[in-house]
Each structure stands twice: as structure tokens, then as C-alpha cells.
Amino acid sequence: MRTTTQLLSRFAALALAFLLAACAAPGSQSDSMTVRQGVIEQISPTQIQSSHHTGVGAVLGGLAGVGLGSLIGGGTGRDVAMVVGAVGGTMAGAEVARRYDQPIAGQQVFVRTTSGVLVEVTQPATPGLRVGQRVYIEGKGDGARVIPQAQ
DSSP states (O other): OHHHHHHHHHHHHHHHHHHHHHHSOSSOOOSSOOEEEEEEEEEEEEEEOOOOOHHHHHHHHHHHHHHHHTTSOSTHHHHHHHHHHHHHHHHHHHHHHHHTOOOEEEEEEEEEETTSOEEEEEEEOOTTOOTTOEEEEESOGGGOEEEEOOO
């Protein structure tokens, strides 16, 4: 019984570590915000994949399955129920996360900066942006966003 408890504790700790790793944002963020000015040359509609992680659903489903399996029977039967619950919960959690992982409406905005460089930013659809409009590009890389300048 003690070995089963230790095994379950280690499994829960490992699952928690995977959950925290799945929630961590990749890359490092710098403290300074980059802002550039420019004029929109083109806007194209696109679809953006959501940032949901199937791994989070799988881990949470697996933990729920272990918890439910531990309520069934005793001894070896409980151990088997916990393993089956973990596997089934992991599969169910991943499927639920996949079904709700729908793309969102976005736009590719091409901006000619004041220095003459053409920059493309893909972002969620922002109403009110139009070709020829003066804008700011805030941030850089995946965190860049195009916002209109106040008139």
C-alpha cells in the first residue's frame, strides 16, 4: 500500500510539472517596449490558431481519472482502476481540448515604417484599420501589434 501511495505521489508531482511547463510562455520578454511608426500598405484577412494547449487538457484529464480511479475498490483493483482512469482521463482531456481549439479571425497587416522597412504583423482582427492609415507598431516578434495613431 505504501508503494502505491509513493507511486501516486510521484505521478501527481510529474503531472503538475508538465502542467506548469505547458502554461509557461516560450521565449523571454524584454522590459523595453519597441514602438515604430508607419503607414498601412495592405490588410489581408487570415485565421489564427488559438493558443490553447492540448497537453493541459490531457494532464488535467489524467489527474481527474486517477482521482476517480482511487475511489474504486481496494488493493490491486484500486491500482488497476487508477491506471485505467489516468489513461482514459488523459485521452478524454486531450480530445476535449482539441475540440475547443478553434481558429480565430485575424488579419495580416503590412506596414511601411518611417525608415522605409516593410513590416508584416499577424494579429486578431482589429476593426477600424484601413490602408493608408498612420499607425504604431508596438512590440516585436510574435508580440507585435498594429494600433491606429490618434488623429
